[in-house]
Amino acid sequence: MALSLIDGLVFAFLVMAMTLVRYDFHTHLVNAPGMFVCSAIALIIFLIGGPLGIYRGRYRRGSTDQFAAIVGTVAVGVGVMWVVEFAFANQLLIPTSVPIAAGAMMIVVKSLENWVRRNLRQRSLTASGASRPTIVVGAGNQGMLALDMIAQDTHNEYVAVGILDDDPAKRHLRYNGTRVLGPIADIATHVDRTGAGVVIIAISDLQPEELSRIASNLESRPVEIKIMPKLSDTKNMRPEPDVHGVTDLRHRGFRDVSLEDLVGRKPISTNIDDIASAINDKVVLVTGAGGSIGSQLCRQVSRFDPARLVMTDRDESGLHATELGLEGSALLTSEDLVLGDLRDPAFIDALVAEVKPDIIFHAAALKHLTFLERFPEQAIRTNVGASLDLLDAALSNDVESFVHISTDKAAGATSVLGRTKFSIERAIASIAADTGRRYMSVRFGNVLGSRGSVLETFVAQVAAGDPVTVTDPEVTRYFMSADEACELVLQAAAIGGPGETLVLDMGEPIKIDDLARRVIALSGRTDAQIVYTGLRPGEKLSEALLSPGEVDSRPKHPLITQVPIAPIDLDLLKGLVAESRDPQVFTRRSQLEARLTGLLDPEPQDTGAGL
Missing domain, CATH: 3.40.50.720 (NAD(P)-binding Rossmann-like Domain)
Structure with a gap:
């Protein structure tokens, strides 16, 4: 109810503000009763709409669905104001353009609120050390899914601080407040700059050589590498309830690098x-x-x-x-x-x-x-x-x-x-x-x-x-x-x-020497050496x-x-x-x-x- 009241008051204030702007703040030209009637409509619409769905738990706060519901409520408010306006056509309550302008500003305000809340949350999580700064590698569908899973994680284990992708067309992409920082080859630079402690690989067809290269670039840095599996790999994932009994799949799909990742074979299907x-x-x-x-x-x-x-x-x-x-x-x-x-x-x-x-x-x-x-x-x-x-x-x-x-x-x-x-x-x-x-x-x-x-x-x-x-x-x-x-x-x-x-x-067939180098690269050990022992009796090259x-x-x-x-x-x-x-x-x-x-x-x- 409190959120509905606050948003209703904001909308009502915007109606009054846009009315004053419309008359260049010449208050003597404003129909004050009409302005207050429309402001009251704005307030009442949110007081009714909030408990009916927007803030009743039907939508996750800050989600796209909730934002769409807010836009719909604003549109209803604008429509009601117009109906009232036409009902009293003989006396101008407020200019017809004011409800549109106020509605547009309300949407801008709510968008800005979500952006500020998300960024403040990210900054506070990073500053407090409660969440681990994370870079997501890949700005495709897998990468966006990884960012969604991080953002929706009620345990706040990770906080996204950047995305890396080699596609020049995605160089300026932003998603949920997280932007593409640059190409994958610069991963070490961006890890140092952001203080990231986790790198999540969100490219479904990443070759093992590229995975090894990423690991090599992160040598001597205390960075954990995780893999974002494809949706088909998580079909048997068993959901677990959190402390409140709520089932949460969130980042359970983020797994450690497996031996299969090092070999890089495509899975074989059978009948x-x-x-x-x-x-x-x-x-x-x-x-x-x-x-x-x-x-x-x-x-x-x-x-x-x-x-x-x-x-x-x-x-x-x-x-x-x-x-x-x-x-x-x-x-x-x-x-x-x-x-x-x-x-x-x-x-x-x-x-x-x-x-x-x-x-x-x-x-x-x-x-x-x-x-x-x-x-x-x-x-x-x-x-x-x-x-x-x-x-x-x-x-x-x-x-x-x-x-x-x-x-x-x-x-x-x-x-x-x-x-x-x-x-x-x-x-x-x-x-x-x-x-x-x-x-x-x-x-x-x-x-x-x-x-x-x-x-x-x-x-x-x-x-x-x-x-x-x-x-x-x-x-x-x-x-x-x-x-x-x-x-x-x-x-x-x-x-x-x-x-x-x-x-x-x-x-x-896979070169064993390549596998050894990939294991070493992923371990983060810069001092590890490979010793060649020679083929043993009975072994083939x-x-x-x-x-x-x-x-x-x-x-x-x-x-x-x-x-x-x-x-x-x-x-x-x-x-x-x-x-x-x-x-x-x-x-x-x-x-x-x-x-x-x-x-x-x-x-x-x-x-x-x-x-």
């Missing part, structure tokens, strides 16, 4: 309908469910309403984390969590016989290349032996589908890791050729954020103040997110044919997705190559596993590795496209 039909109402068994890929695979599978999802691993802490991520609690009492070692054939037989899965996703494996070069017998026992035992159990229990998680290191394999994975690709091809079952493998490369991944290592090294170790300045690798990898694994399970290896499209002779054919999905694989002699492969379990194998590691290589090196027979 959800195919996946849903393959998983829905099926009993699914996931091995290695406590690992990075296995746990994410469980989360993806659960989206498609399987009849049952059974998760097994020998890592009890990993299973605990997986259940916590799926259920929000981890009591470890569910019959669908199974603790056990796949290197125990009796455990595998009992597990598969009890669960009777329709689909097995086999993600359990040893994966650290350098370790497996030193301990090839461990790689063969786990990656080959456990996989063969699991395949035998799947056949004995009539499992419909089997998906083996392989690696790009299996293509043209030069390492123990790659050869063990490729040997199972070929073993699956042999079984599929004999049985016609939909048993297949899926190859992909480095998964962002997975345990022990190179980017995680870089982040840890920088945080610890250690040098960042890169094997070679020219080494490249393929990367994808865990979400993408697992979703495409499910897609492959829906479309793959018996014995095929499905190779997932991961875009262009660059990975391939296909072996020599394999054809990139994508008959069912534009992002999945379906490769027929040559079978292998399963008896010889099982003999190799038996040899790896010999207690004296530690003295014959080189011979064991040579036997594994010999099994795979002969030129495979052409299997045709029917596998």
